[in-house]
Amino acid sequence: MTPLWWAIVVAAIGCYLLKLAGVSLPESILNHPKVQRVAQFLPIAMLSALVAVELFDHGGRYALDWRTLAGVTAGVIALLLRRGFLVVFLVAIGVTALLRLLT
Amino acid sequence: MAEPPADRGVILRAAIGIGLYAMAFGASFGAISIGSGLTVAQTMVLSLVMFTGASQFAFVGVLASGGSPFAAVSAGLLLGVRNAFYGVPISEILHPRGLARVWTAHFVIDESTAMAVAQATPRARRYAFWATGLILFALWQLGSLTGALIGRAIDPSAVGLDAAAPAVFLALLWPMLRRREARWVALGGVAVALALLPFTPPGVPVVAAAWVALFAGLLPNREGSREGTELSEDGQAT
DSSP states (O other): OOHHHHHHHHHHHHHHHHHHHHHHSOHHHHTOHHHHHHHHHHHHHHHHHHHHHHHHEETTEEOOOHHHHHHHHHHHHHHHTTOOHHHHHHHHHHHHHHHHHHO | OOOOHHHHHHHHHHHHHHHHHHHHHHHHHHHHHHHTTOOHHHHHHIIIIIOOHHHHHHHHHHHHTTOOHHHHHHHHHHHHHHHHHHHHHHHHHHOOOTHHHHHHHHTOSHHHHHHHHTOSSHHHHHHHHHHHHHHHHHHHHHHHHHHHHHHHHSOTTTTTHHHHHHHHHHHHHGGGGGSHHHHHHHHHHHHHHHHHTTTSOTTHHHHHTHHHHHHHHHSOOSSOOOSSSOOOTTOOOO
16 A cells, blocks of 8 residues: 555544544543633634645745635635635636636 | 424425535545545545545645645544534434444534534434435535546646635635634634744644644633534534
């Protein structure tokens, strides 16, 4: 197996085991307020870090493709207009693809 | 006593709606996964076994940025932590024992938990969990496979797919940012990631952002704690 396959298997089974732990562990551990707050903040911190890296990382250097930024900005506008996920997705890739075609 | 059929109809329609949404979400995952260099088989193993959207997107996102498999695993697992906390309300609703835990666990995700806890009666909660979990699972696989096959046929950057990943992460993040402290945590995550970007191997900036969550979570809580892990009101994917 390649390292990538190993990573996929470990991460996939690990995510399943986290779910299994949730329905198996004593409630007192998971119901601790501090533990819950950390769990609540984890996706927020990491998803926002992912957005930043996806936008500004170019092989370990800061770089920004303005067409990608324009597409994502259009997606944010769709979010502000309370559009659903699919609209946000299509608007973001549509604007970027269009700009790339024109420039 | 059986649930009045009308209630089941309402729940089922909502579950199908969420499932269709997840299918579109799954299609974008499939396309982004292929664009990140995974094969169709690898993409489908993630959808079938990992089966939790944000972790799957994070895993392929870290790989796409050149991150090591280890960094990708860390990011996927850290984003999967919240599913463990959904186990608390789900255990109260379903009381799974022994082997039942093994298959119930697989379907404990944002959407099934949100739908289950939103119902008024214990029977409706159980029905909502299984209806949402099973429909979403089926449509998520269908969407992932379709997206992966489309992704293999096209040039990802020509169709603007590089804008899709950050847009998807923002869409996932959006409903979580209603509270002010959540917005501070998001800002902290961005700051840590950007500060580390030039100095660390790819993937590390994203994993390091987990420290922001740990730090913020252990600080004294000033806004008053809320019960349970936060779910978006409409059961949207996270």
